Amino acid sequence: MSYAYLFKYIIIGDTGVGKSCLLLQFTDKRFQPVHDLTIGVEFGARMITIDGKQIKLQIWDTAGQEAFRSITRSYYRGAAGALLVYDITRRETFNHLTTWLEDARQHSNSNMVIMLIGNKSDLESRREVKKEEGEAFAREHGLVFMETSAKTAANVEEAFINTAKEIYEKIQEGVFDINNEANGIKIGPQHSPTNPSLPGAGGQGGSQGGGCC
Amino acid sequence: MLNRFKSAVIGAVTGIEVNGLNSGPDINQKNHLAPKFPYGRPHFLNLEDEEVQMSADHRLRPIIHPSKPLPYYAGYAECVNAGKSKWNEDQAVYRLGVLTKITTNDIMGPKKYTIPYTYYGIFDGHAGVGAALCAANQLHHILHEKLVDAQDDIWLEFSGKQQAQSKSRDLLIVGALESAFQEMDQLIAEDRNKYQAAGGCTALVSLIILGRLYVANAGDSRAVICNGEEYQPMSVDFTPENERDRIRRLAEEQPALLGKEFTFREYIRQPKSVDLGKPIMYRNAHMKGWAYKTLQPEDLKMPVITGHGKRSRVMGTIGVTRGFGDHDLLAVYQKTPIKPFLSPHPEVQVHRLDKTEKNEVLVMGTDGLWDVIPGSKAAEIACKALSIFSEKERYVSAATCLVGSARGSLVHEHSWQLKTGKQASVDDISVFVIPLFYYKEEHEDWKSRYLANPMDCDEN
Numbered sequence: 001m002s003y004a005y006l007f008k009y010i011i012i013g014d015t016g017v018g019k020s021c022l023l024l025q026f027t028d029k030r031f032q033p034v035h036d037l038t039i040g041v042e043f044g045a046r047m048i049t050i051d052g053k054q055i056k057l058q059i060w061d062t063a064g065q066e067a068f069r070s071i072t073r074s075y076y077r078g079a080a081g082a083l084l085v086y087d088i089t090r091r092e093t094f095n096h097l098t099t100w101l102e103d104a105r106q107h108s109n110s111n112m113v114i115m116l117i118g119n120k121s122d123l124e125s126r127r128e129v130k131k132e133e134g135e136a137f138a139r140e141h142g143l144v145f146m147e148t149s150a151k152t153a154a155n156v157e158e159a160f161i162n163t164a165k166e167i168y169e170k171i172q173e174g175v176f177d178i179n180n181e182a183n184g185i186k187i188g189p190q191h192s193p194t195n196p197s198l199p200g201a202g203g204q205g206g207s208q209g210g211g212c213c
Numbered sequence: 214m215l216n217r218f219k220s221a222v223i224g225a226v227t228g229i230e231v232n233g234l235n236s237g238p239d240i241n242q243k244n245h246l247a248p249k250f251p252y253g254r255p256h257f258l259n260l261e262d263e264e265v266q267m268s269a270d271h272r273l274r275p276i277i278h279p280s281k282p283l284p285y286y287a288g289y290a291e292c293v294n295a296g297k298s299k300w301n302e303d304q305a306v307y308r309l310g311v312l313t314k315i316t317t318n319d320i321m322g323p324k325k326y327t328i329p330y331t332y333y334g335i336f337d338g339h340a341g342v343g344a345a346l347c348a349a350n351q352l353h354h355i356l357h358e359k360l361v362d363a364q365d366d367i368w369l370e371f372s373g374k375q376q377a378q379s380k381s382r383d384l385l386i387v388g389a390l391e392s393a394f395q396e397m398d399q400l401i402a403e404d405r406n407k408y409q410a411a412g413g414c415t416a417l418v419s420l421i422i423l424g425r426l427y428v429a430n431a432g433d434s435r436a437v438i439c440n441g442e443e444y445q446p447m448s449v450d451f452t453p454e455n456e457r458d459r460i461r462r463l464a465e466e467q468p469a470l471l472g473k474e475f476t477f478r479e480y481i482r483q484p485k486s487v488d489l490g491k492p493i494m495y496r497n498a499h500m501k502g503w504a505y506k507t508l509q510p511e512d513l514k515m516p517v518i519t520g521h522g523k524r525s526r527v528m529g530t531i532g533v534t535r536g537f538g539d540h541d542l543l544a545v546y547q548k549t550p551i552k553p554f555l556s557p558h559p560e561v562q563v564h565r566l567d568k569t570e571k572n573e574v575l576v577m578g579t580d581g582l583w584d585v586i587p588g589s590k591a592a593e594i595a596c597k598a599l600s601i602f603s604e605k606e607r608y609v610s611a612a613t614c615l616v617g618s619a620r621g622s623l624v625h626e627h628s629w630q631l632k633t634g635k636q637a638s639v640d641d642i643s644v645f646v647i648p649l650f651y652y653k654e655e656h657e658d659w660k661s662r663y664l665a666n667p668m669d670c671d672e673n
Binding site: 036037039040041042043045051058060067068070071073075090108182 | 263264267270272274275276278280290465531598601602603605606608609613614617620622623
C-alpha cells in the first residue's frame with residue numbers, strides 16, 4: 001500500500017515490560033500473554049492516518065536483555081520515534097529509565113520523539129509505580145507520557161499514534177529534514193520530489209562502545 | 214539492474230570486492246536477461262518485501278534472525294555489508310531430507326526404511342547475487358539425487374552386509390557431496406547465457422546423516438565445532454595463498470592458460486628491468502627448493518598468485534579459489550580468463566557424532582565473521598550465549614551475538630569498530646549455530662528403533 005511518509009520507531013525498555021506485547025497489540029490487535037524472548041531485534045509495521053495522510057509506521061522491537069544492549073544501541077540511529085517502556089508493577093524497571101534515556105539520547109538523532117509508557121495498567125492491584133511518578137519523570141525529561149495496557153489495549157493505539165502526530169508536527173515545523181533518511185523518516189514513493197533512493201552507504205549519527213555479549 | 218552493475222564496479226575499485234570491473238561490458242550485455250532467481254533473503258527467515266529492504270540498510274545493518282524456530286532450535290543470524298554492494302550477497306539454506314529404502318525379505322515381505330538427514334548451506338556471493346541464489350535454491354536438490362543414487366550402497370554398510378568390492382559409507386557420502394558440487398557449477402555454466410550474469414560464490418555445506426557430520430567446503434567460509442571454549446576447525450580456507458601450489462602447478466602444466474602476461478614462477482623478490490641479465494633466485498611450480506637463473510624479459514611478467522593472507526589474489530583479481538560460478542571472470546587489466554584456475558571441488562571432513570557432548574555446536578560462518586573473529590573468540594562468544602539463555606533462544610542468541618561481535622558498532626559516521634577498537638567486518642556476515650548433541654540423540658533413537666525392530670523404522 002502506498003504511503004505519504006514512513007516513520008521508523010524503536011521500542012526500548014527492560015526485559016519483560018511488554019514491548020513485544022505492545023507491538024503485537026498495535027499491529028495485530030491481539031494479546032499473547034506468553035511471548036518468546038526477543039532476540040536482537042524484531043520488526044512490525046502498520047499504516048495509520050494523520051491529517052488525512054497515510055503514514056506507515058515501521059517499528060523495531062528490541063531485546064531488553066542486557067546481553068543484547070550493545071546491539072540494541074546500534075538501532076537508535078535513524079529512528080524518528082522511540083517508545084520507552086516500563087512496567088508499573090515492577091519498580092526496578094522504572095528505576096532503570098534514566099539509563100535507557102541516556103542511552104537513547106546519546107545514540108539517537110536529537111530530534112527523536114520519545115514517548116514514555118507505563119505498561120500493564122490493567123494490573124492495578126500490583127501497581128508499584130504511581131501514575132504521578134511517571135508523569136513527573138516525563139515532565140522532568142521533556143517526554144510525552146501515557147499508561148497503557150497491552151492486555152486490554154487501553155491507550156495502545158494512542159501511544160503509537162500520538163508519537164506519530166508529534167513527529168508529523170515537527171515535519172510541518174521544518175524541524176526534521178525529511179530528505180535525510182537518517183532521521184527515520186522516508187517520503188512515500190509517489191510523494192517524493194526526487195527519485196527516492198534505497199538506503200545507501202554511510203550516514204549520520206554515531207554509536208559508541210561495545211560489541212555484543 | 215544498473216545498480217547491481219554499479220555496485221560491482223565500485224566494489225572492484227575500492228578493492229573490497231573480489232572482482233567485477235573486468236567483466237563490465239559482459240555484465241552490461243547480460244543485464245538484459247532476467248535473473249534466474251529473484252533476490253531475497255533465506256526462505257526460512259520469512260521476510261516480507263519491506264523487511265528485505267530494511268535488512269539491506271547499510272547504515273544500521275540490522276541483525277536478522279528467523280522468526281520461527283529452526284529444527285532443534287538451531288541458530289541463524291545475518292547482517293548486510295557496510296555498503297560495498299547494494300544487497301547482501303550471502304545466502305543460507307537448511308533442508309530436512311529423507312532417503313527411503315525398500316528391502317525385500319522372503320519371510321517378512323517388503324520393508325521400508327527411512328534414513329533422515331539434515332542439510333545446512335551457506336554461500337558467499339561476489340560480483341552479484343546470482344550464483345549464491347542458484348546454490349541456495351538448487352544444490353540440495355542435486356545432492357539429494359546423488360544420495361539417492363548411493364543409498365543402496367550406503368545401506369549395505371550400515372546394515373553390516375557390505376561386500377568386498379563395495380565402498381565405505383563415508384566415501385559414498387563424500388562422493389555424493391563432491392559430485393553435487395561439480396554439477397552445481399556445471400549448471401551455472403550452462404545457464405550463463407540464459408540468465409543475468411551470476412557472478413560467483415563460495416559454498417560451505419554441512420550434511421548430518423546416519424550419526425555423522427560431513428562438512429564440504431569450497432571457498433573461504435568456515436565451519437568449526439565449539440565445545441565450551443574449545444574449538445576444532447572442520448574446514449580449511451581455499452584462498453590463493455593456500456592454493457598457491459595447485460594453481461602454480463596447473464599453470465606450469467598448461468602455460469597457455471596464463472595468457473601473455475602472467476608467470477607460474479615464484480621469485481625471491483620482485484624482478485625489475487634494471488636487474489635483467491643478473492642472477493635471481495626462483496622456483497618453478499613443482500620445486501620445493503630454490504635455484505638461480507639469469508633474469509630475462511619473460512621473468513618480468515606478473516606472478517599468477519600475488520599478495521598474502523586476505524589480500525592474496527589469483528591474477529591480481531580474485532581472493533578465493535574455490536566455489537561456483539565466475540565462468541566469465543577475467544583478470545582485471547590483462548583480461549585473461551580466470552575460471553580455469555578456480556575449482557568447485559570441495560574438501561569434505563567427516564566427524565562422528567557418537568561422542569558429542571551436550572554443549573557442542575557447529576558454527577558455520579562466511580568470511581565476514583572469520584575475518585575479525587578467530588575460532589577461539591567465536592567459541593568464547595558462543596559458550597557465553599549458550600550459558601545465559603534457555604534452550605529455545607540459546608542457539609539463535611549465540612548466532613546473533615557472533616554476528617553482532619563481528620559487525621561491531623558504527624563510530625564516527627563511517628567506521629564500524631569492534632569492542633576492542635579494531636576495525637569490524639564491513640562484509641556481509643552469516644552464521645549458523647547448530648546443536649550437534651540433538652543429532653547424536655536423534656541418530657541413537659533411530660538406530661535403537663531399527664535394531665529393536667526394523668519394521669518400526671518406517672516413520673511414514
